[in-house]
Structures are given as structure tokens and as C-alpha cells.
Amino acid sequence: MIKAGIIGSTGYAGQQLVWLLKRHKEVEIIFLSSHSYTNLTFSDVYPQYDRFIEDLCIDIHTAENKFSLIDVLFIALPHGKSFDITKKALNLGVKVIDLGADFRLKSTEAYENWYGLTHGCSDLLAASIYGLPELYRENIKESNLIANPGCYPTASILALAPLLKEKLIDPNSIIIDAKSGVSGAGRKENIQTLFAECNESIKAYAVGSHRHTPEIEQEVSNIYGENIYLSFTPHLIPMNRGILATCYGNLKEKITQESLNKIYEDFYRDDYFVRMRKNFPETRWVKGTNLCDLHVCVDERVGRVIVVSAIDNLMKGAAGQAIQNMNILFNINETHGLELMAMAP
Ligand SMILES: NC(=O)C1=CN([C@@H]2O[C@H](COP(=O)(O)OP(=O)(O)OC[C@H]3O[C@@H](n4cnc5c(N)ncnc54)[C@H](OP(=O)(O)O)[C@@H]3O)[C@@H](O)[C@H]2O)C=CC1
Numbered sequence: 001m002i003k004a005g006i007i008g009s010t011g012y013a014g015q016q017l018v019w020l021l022k023r024h025k026e027v028e029i030i031f032l033s034s035h036s037y038t039n040l041t042f043s044d045v046y047p048q049y050d051r052f053i054e055d056l057c058i059d060i061h062t063a064e065n066k067f068s069l070i071d072v073l074f075i076a077l078p079h080g081k082s083f084d085i086t087k088k089a090l091n092l093g094v095k096v097i098d099l100g101a102d103f104r105l106k107s108t109e110a111y112e113n114w115y116g117l118t119h120g121c122s123d124l125l126a127a128s129i130y131g132l133p134e135l136y137r138e139n140i141k142e143s144n145l146i147a148n149p150g151c152y153p154t155a156s157i158l159a160l161a162p163l164l165k166e167k168l169i170d171p172n173s174i175i176i177d178a179k180s181g182v183s184g185a186g187r188k189e190n191i192q193t194l195f196a197e198c199n200e201s202i203k204a205y206a207v208g209s210h211r212h213t214p215e216i217e218q219e220v221s222n223i224y225g226e227n228i229y230l231s232f233t234p235h236l237i238p239m240n241r242g243i244l245a246t247c248y249g250n251l252k253e254k255i256t257q258e259s260l261n262k263i264y265e266d267f268y269r270d271d272y273f274v275r276m277r278k279n280f281p282e283t284r285w286v287k288g289t290n291l292c293d294l295h296v297c298v299d300e301r302v303g304r305v306i307v308v309s310a311i312d313n314l315m316k317g318a319a320g321q322a323i324q325n326m327n328i329l330f331n332i333n334e335t336h337g338l339e340l341m342a343m344a345p
């Protein structure tokens with residue numbers, strides 16, 4: 001059995017992770033840690049888990065004393081809070097999967113500029129692997145530190161990767177227009193995500209300045225082999241879960257719809273969690289699953305390609321992807337604990 005500890009277990013990403021780990025047949029949870037709910041049971045915080053998840057939430061220092069008992073540590077804390085914990089866990093030979101952004105950007109300078117924080121252990125950045133299995137599966141297998149990607153970047157990079165690998169679009173023409181459900185903002189108190197502030201309304205936010213921009217740029221640049229700068233505009237929409245990313249790029253040369261479909265099918269042939277759809281995806285089709293649905297479309301009239309991707313931000317955008325990474329790290333089937341969970345409607 002893989003022995004796991006979770007820090008930040010009572011946040012939205014953390015609780016989804018706990019639920020997945022409880023169902024995972026190869027995993028034993030050794031501890032759950034929380035900041036505000038210590039000495040309460042997990043089901044005191046999330047009553048829907050009453051009878052099923054009764055573990056006590058312990059504080060972070062008590063959790064640190066248990067690091068020697070675990071094989072893998074999941075961290076689901078706000079940015080800037082993972083540095084010391086990660087160092088302690090790695091020093092004890094524990095593998096770390098960080099759901100936050102502290103190890104995603106390879107450039108310390110970029111991290112400090114975009115996050116407005118000093119990086120607490122930039123010496124670990126070279127060793128951390130960006131945990132997008134569809135691109136880095138082989139590197140993940142060899143690593144002890146996985147930087148689980150952000151939700152918007154997961155949806156955007158998976159949508160654009162085949163186009164960039166084949167150099168089909170002008171890299172300076174990329175526009176990503178993405179929408180997220182409110183759980184993407186976490187459970188912490190925030191006026192913007194109060195019901196009356198976001199229900200029956202849609203808004204763009206952090207236009208031209210969202211911290212996922214450098215993360216997406218880093219990864220699409222790696223695929224293309226040159227620095228790429230793009231426009232990324234996130235929107236908040238009144239639903240609980242889900243991200244829909246509509247990505248645009250100018251085609252360098254004409255290509256048929258059939259050829260493009262084939263390029264995408266080939267690129268994702270071995271990736272169980274990416275589904276090529278015949279129609280434009282909807283967030284409800286991936287809700288509660290670790291899937292990323294994609295549909296690609298050539299707009300011949302304007303010489304542009306449009307790719308739409310849909311994920312569940314708490315699953316493929318966070319906890320599901322973290323489980324997928326754990327499965328790869330421990331050499332077990334990538335789909336374990338992530339079997340089909342979607343419900344209709
Ligand atoms: N929500 C999403 O869709 C996604 C989130 N992520 C990332 O996952 C991480 C967690 O996000 P999310 O679950 O949404 O956020 P939440 O606000 O819902 O949860 C944050 C967690 O961190 C704990 N925490 C907050 N402040 C501190 C602190 N000062 N010291 C120690 N612990 C603290 C909270 O504890 P307590 O509950 O006890 O207060 C809670 O467990 C973030 O880095 C986020 O960027 C990544 C992809 C998607």
C-alpha cells in the first residue's frame with residue numbers, strides 16, 4: 001500500500017483529493033492536515049462524508065512529525081506555503097506532489113514577478129517536474145517532486161499542444177478565452193465569489209495579468225521550441241465546477257479538418273484521459289471525472305483554428321491529475337482510482 005499524507009486537506013482541492021484517495025485501493029491515508037479545523041473530523045468539516053471519512057484533521061506541525069511514516073505527501077496550500085514542508089518531506093525520502101504553483105515555473109524571477117513572493121527554495125526548481133502526464137509521463141516516473149499544473153493551464157496546454165508540436169499556427173497569434181466555475185477560487189472567504197456577487201453574471205478578470213499566463217507560456221514554448229507570448233483571458237461564471245477554454249491560433253498554411261482531426265487523434269492516442277469529441281465539449285460531460293474533452297475546428301474563411309477544451313477544475317485541473325501523477329510515480333495503472341464517475345444529467 002502507498003502511505004499518503006495530505007496537507008491542506010480541507011480546501012476544495014484537498015477535499016477532492018481525500019475523497020479520491022479514500023476510494024483508491026492501493027492507498028492508505030496516514031494523516032489529514034488542516035489550518036482552521038484542527039481536532040475536528042473530516043466529516044465535521046464536510047458533512048457529506050459522514051460515516052465514510054472520519055479521520056481527524058491534525059495541525060501542520062503534528063503532520064510534519066509523521067512524514068517518516070508516509071511514501072507520498074500531497075500539498076494543497078495557497079501559493080508560497082509549500083517551500084519548507086517540501087524540503088522537509090524530500091529530505092526524509094518522501095515523494096511530494098504539490099497542487100499549488102510554487103514549483104511550476106522554472107524561472108525564479110518569473111515566479112517572484114507574477115506571484116509577488118520570494119521563492120523559498122529555487123534550488124529545487126531544476127528537479128521539479130511539471131506534472132502534466134500527457135507531456136511528461138516519462139520524467140514524472142523518475143521524479144520525487146511533482147508540480148501539479150494549474151487548472152486553466154491544463155485545459156489550455158492540452159488544447160494547444162498538437163498544433164504547436166506540428167508548428168501549424170503562428171505562435172504569436174494565440175488567444176485563450178477561458179471560463180471557470182467558482183470552486184476554482186477555493187473555499188477561502190472572498191467577496192468576489194459570494195453568491196450574490198457572481199450568480200447570474202459573467203465577468204472577465206485579471207485580463208493581461210493572470211498568473212497562469214507565464215505557466216501556459218512556459219509549457220507551450222517548450223513544445224514549440226521558441227519563446228511564445230500569448231493572450232489569456234479568464235472569466236468567472238456562475239457554476240460550481242468546470243473550465244471551458246476556447247483557444248485560437250492563425251494557421252500558417254491551409255489544412256483540412258480531416259488532417260487536423262488525425263493530428264489530434266495521433267497525438268493523444270495513448271492518453272486515456274483525453275477524449276477527442278465530434279462536437280464542441282461541455283463542462284457537464286467531464287464533471288466529476290479526470291477527463292479533458294477536446295474538439296478542434298478549422299475556420300477556413302479566416303484561416304484560423306479554434307480548439308475548445310473542457311475539464312473539471314477540481315479533477316483534471318487539480319486532485320484527479322494529482323492522483324494520476326501518484327499512479328505514475330508508484331508505477332501503477334494511471335487510471336487507478338480515477339475510473340468513470342460522471343453522472344447524467
Ligand atoms: N480550486 C481549484 O480549482 C484549484 C486549486 N489549485 C491549487 O490548490 C491549492 C489549494 O487551493 P484550494 O483548495 O482551491 O484553496 P482553498 O482556499 O479551498 O484551501 C486552502 C487550503 O490551505 C489551507 N490554508 C490556508 N491558509 C493557510 C496557511 N496560512 N497555512 C496553512 N494552511 C493554510 C486551508 O486550511 P483550512 O481549510 O483549514 O482553512 C485549506 O486547507 C492552491 O495552491 C490552488 O492554487 C490548483 C488547481 C485547481
Ligand SMILES: CC(=O)N[C@@H](CCC(=O)OP(=O)(O)O)C(=O)O
Nearest residue numbers: 100101150151180181182184185
Ligand atoms: C475562478 C478562479 O478564481 N480561479 C483561480 C485559479 C485557481 C487555480 O487553479 O490556480 P492555481 O492552482 O494556480 O492557484 C484564479 O483565477 O486564481
